[in-house]
Amino acid sequence: MTSQSPPPQQRTEQVVAEIWSEVLELPQVGPQDNFFDLGGHSLLLAMVREGIARRLGRDVPLVELFAHPTVSALARYLDGGGRSSQARPRALDRARLGSRRAALRGGTGD
Template sequence: MADIWCDVLEMPEVGHDDNFFDLGGHSILLQMVQIRIAERTGRDVALIDLFNHPTVRALARHLDGGPGTGGAPAPRAARRPGGRTSRLGDRRARLGGEGPQFPGDLGD
């Protein structure tokens, strides 16, 4: 994986924990990574998996089904502390109530 990233990002080396996007990567380059992984390994990797695992180490673990991956990406809330659910709950609390519980529920 690191060799592919080096080729695509035109860098001499990348660390196992360097974030693809912090190194200058973007969605078009990520598609190039996707293509090169398929060419070199014969394995099709979903683009979303590349977004969800933006380091060489995380991607390798995911592809190997290593510890903590279960072969599937972590739920979004687990990847991002203070994700959307927390922000929405905080906003509702500031507004003085729970608000609608389900889509379409007006909270009578």
Template structure:
């Protein structure tokens, strides 16, 4: 199969997922929301009942996979299930799998800047609506789509939007505040905002450098 123009072997990704701590079974499938391109989704079964509550969140598992796989091979979502339903032949029943790309659900945009950011995300991600608390990378976003967001936001706002700011502020609410929306609702005390913003910028820069390194490796693999 091809994901974002790269050939991907689901079995290879499944082996990497199975190597994660606390994972007993794994299945990797391409899943596409209506009108959107397919994304990899990993369905996992914890190694023990108590592991389900203690297992890392999807973002943490994706971070671990990102250290072992090229960016394009890292599943966009990781869905934890109690067990896999089986067919009469003992194979995993793919028709019984839960939805891998749920619609984003959170508070609706409340201000002009939040609405602008949410509208751009919805256009790029192919979702009917985006909430202010949705994380771009948890609702179908990736580095290439973030570039599309950067271009569209810059055009809408008629100003430069640094890509590192998009990485450092991955929710609509955070990005709207960063872009200067003074009516975004209650936020932290002003005295605390500068160090928080600086820290987020540093984190965004590190993430951007890591993704660029992985993408260079991916291009090398394709050659």
């Protein structure tokens, strides 16, 4: 399978696409290509993680590689300093859960 999307434009996208191309043994990977749709799986993600560490000097948690399955999404995550776009919703969910628990106990949740 080869990519039908245009080539990556940004440096981080280019590096991520090169790493995926090497790991997946594909001639080209585009910014909107999904790692798993291209034949990737969890064991190959470990190789991607190692490639990112070697080429970009970043230690990316495996969970973030699952959470950002396209070249562009992973590049945005990396360029954003490694802050997951999922972090804020999780914090909000914890706050809501705390409010619900307090309400069940008869408190205000504050």
